[in-house]
Amino acid sequence: MQFSKLLTVWYLGNKRDLPWRKTRDPYKIWLSEIMLQQTRIEQGLPYYLKFIKAFPTVFDLAAANSEQVLKLWQGLGYYSRARNLHSTAKYVAEELKGIFPDNYSDLKKLKGIGDYTASAIASICYDEPVAVVDGNVYRVLSRIFNIHTPINTTAGNKEFKKLAEELLDKNDPATFNQALMEFGALHCKPQNPACPVCPFKDYCLALQKQLITELPVKIKKSKVKKRYFNYLVFNFQNDQTHLEQRRGKGIWRGLYQFPLIESEKLLKEKELISSEDFQEKVSSESFSLKKFHSSPVVHKLSHQHLFTQFWVVKFEEKSADGISFKEIKQYPVPVLIENFLNDFLPDDYK
């Protein structure tokens, strides 16, 4: 079987028309690859277009402030990607005169660029014969070659990387790599792959053994953690509120949110008011408290479920150091907060 030949023929007849396939500018390829980490193309595409428009070159991105970058990234998730993106843009612009490294080894040294992304950029931009292994590649190869090694283990990673390297078309690694991923995304899909019309149907070992639905094998991850969030939506007489920036190591680092009281369980109004955290954050005596939703909003992350209550705290006085509700949309916020604001703010504030 001429693997790369079958694959390439399929690709040329089926590939999507995507903006980053019209260029070999390493800046644009890099940007697209970072955005598409653990992200579907349909979800990432509008963000890619926004970024290219706002930051046409690595110098433009490097010159931006981190708030701008995070705001444009808002909603895409995995915000460390945005922070690393910005950091690497500054490094390339300032230390490398705007010229990206032109090989796998040097690319991999950059923040946010791992094995997959370094291989992708090196092959697509510089024709370096290095194989990419992403979720699509795991799926396609595990099925065609009937490999049951769990993909999220060291052994699995090494085995699939080696196989991909052996199959790689060294004369055109850029096309081969993209073809393998596109084939996984469009044809050899997780569910209901198009096996009857597959170019590999005569060779696919998993299909012969009816093991398609078993592959790829993946070790299950730990279960989700439940957390209880109480957001204090301060509402001062001068139409101001308070926002805080999340710091430290957890979720949404760098994004903004209302003052937060996290609790071990769902809180009733009296429990909230009598809590130490509340006393500390609300020093005034003259306020009224109202829960915005009748039941908590459940925001689901891949590894946490956040049971969230928004408490509107209306004060009789004005705030000296707050931010206006009219400016709130300039801040990068988690989707959880964005959704609340869309319900809470009057239309002319949006």
Next chain:
DNA sequence: AAGGCGGGGTG
């Protein structure tokens, strides 16, 4: 080697 890190789509 294991766990943390988002949000959205699918069946």
Next chain:
DNA sequence: CACCCAGCCTT
């Protein structure tokens, strides 16, 4: 509901 997505970083 579980699973997956053009993965990477920290511990």
